[in-house]
Amino acid sequence: MSKVISGHAVSVDGYISGRTPDGDEEFGRGLGDAPMLFDWYFDGDTPSRVFDGFRLSEPSARLFDALAARLGAVVAGRVTYEHSSRFGGGSPHPAAPLVVVSHRPVPGIGEAQTLVTTGIGDAIAAARAAAGGKDVGLMGGGALTSALEEGLVDELVLHQVPILLGAGRRFFQQLPKHVRLRLLQAVPAPGVTHLHYEVLR
Ligand SMILES: NC(=O)c1ccc[n+]([C@@H]2O[C@H](COP(=O)([O-])OP(=O)(O)OC[C@H]3O[C@@H](n4cnc5c(N)ncnc54)[C@H](OP(=O)(O)O)[C@@H]3O)[C@@H](O)[C@H]2O)c1
Numbered sequence: 001m002s003k004v005i006s007g008h009a010v011s012v013d014g015y016i017s018g019r020t021p022d023g024d025e026e027f028g029r030g031l032g033d034a035p036m037l038f039d040w041y042f043d044g045d046t047p048s049r050v051f052d053g054f055r056l057s058e059p060s061a062r063l064f065d066a067l068a069a070r071l072g073a074v075v076a077g078r079v080t081y082e083h084s085s086r087f088g089g090g091s092p093h094p095a096a097p098l099v100v101v102s103h104r105p106v107p108g109i110g111e112a113q114t115l116v117t118t119g120i121g122d123a124i125a126a127a128r129a130a131a132g133g134k135d136v137g138l139m140g141g142g143a144l145t146s147a148l149e150e151g152l153v154d155e156l157v158l159h160q161v162p163i164l165l166g167a168g169r170r171f172f173q174q175l176p177k178h179v180r181l182r183l184l185q186a187v188p189a190p191g192v193t194h195l196h197y198e199v200l201r
Helices: 058-070 078-083 085-089 120-130 141-149
Strands: 004-011 015-019 071-077 098-101 114-116 135-139 155-161 181-189 192-199
Touching: 004 058, 004 141, 058 071, 058 181, 058 192, 071 078, 071 120, 071 141, 078 085, 078 098, 098 120, 114 120, 120 135, 120 141, 135 141
Parallel strands: 004 135, 004 155, 071 098, 071 135, 098 114
Antiparallel strands: 004 015, 155 192, 181 192
16 A cells, blocks of 8 residues: 655754744745745755755755655645645645645635545545656645554654744644654754654554
8 A cells, every 4th residue: 555654854852843933834845034934945956856846955856856756646634735725736746635624615626626624534545546656745734643643654764854944734733642753864964854754653
């Protein structure tokens, strides 16, 4: 069976999005003049083979492209979807269609996008059906927490950025039980450390 992988750029204090000085939340922004969570997408000289316009350091490009090439579909929580300008009616991944998960109707879902309102398990099943045997990516701390609670996540990737954001949306929300992880690889790179874990069951 294809795997479910959830990878996020995360601050050292565990936030996947930050707040601007006026308190507004913005996708991936740090505080004030603080570095962004996604600087490492663009601060190298190795072009991504998957994402046009990304230029990463060589170790980041190797890891990032290998993960991205595994994906055949992506599930995003409704907040991620809305904070990302609805992905312009498409998907965050150039070759993997998007499934949005919510408990309710979401206005503006695009024709190329699928909305699932019957739970994270159904959203992941819909993504698997669309993924053509490839793996499923999972975006958003809330969606990830739901999927972890139901034992549906196989791998976790923290692209850990050396910044303390102090506030924002947490990567991991409250879980009802421990989840054990096994480190598969740790890749230090300029501006980011990639931590790739297997979720043990
Ligand atoms: N740093 C990164 O790499 C990265 C990556 C992705 C996203 N982000 C950012 O991180 C933030 C994510 O926010 P978040 O973690 O609060 O939210 P999220 O996971 O994107 O979305 C949470 C929402 O998803 C829906 N949902 C989750 N589990 C569900 C379930 N089991 N059944 C039905 N619906 C379910 C609910 O929508 P309803 O409330 O509509 O029911 C819930 O409120 C955003 O700001 C996003 O832009 C950062």
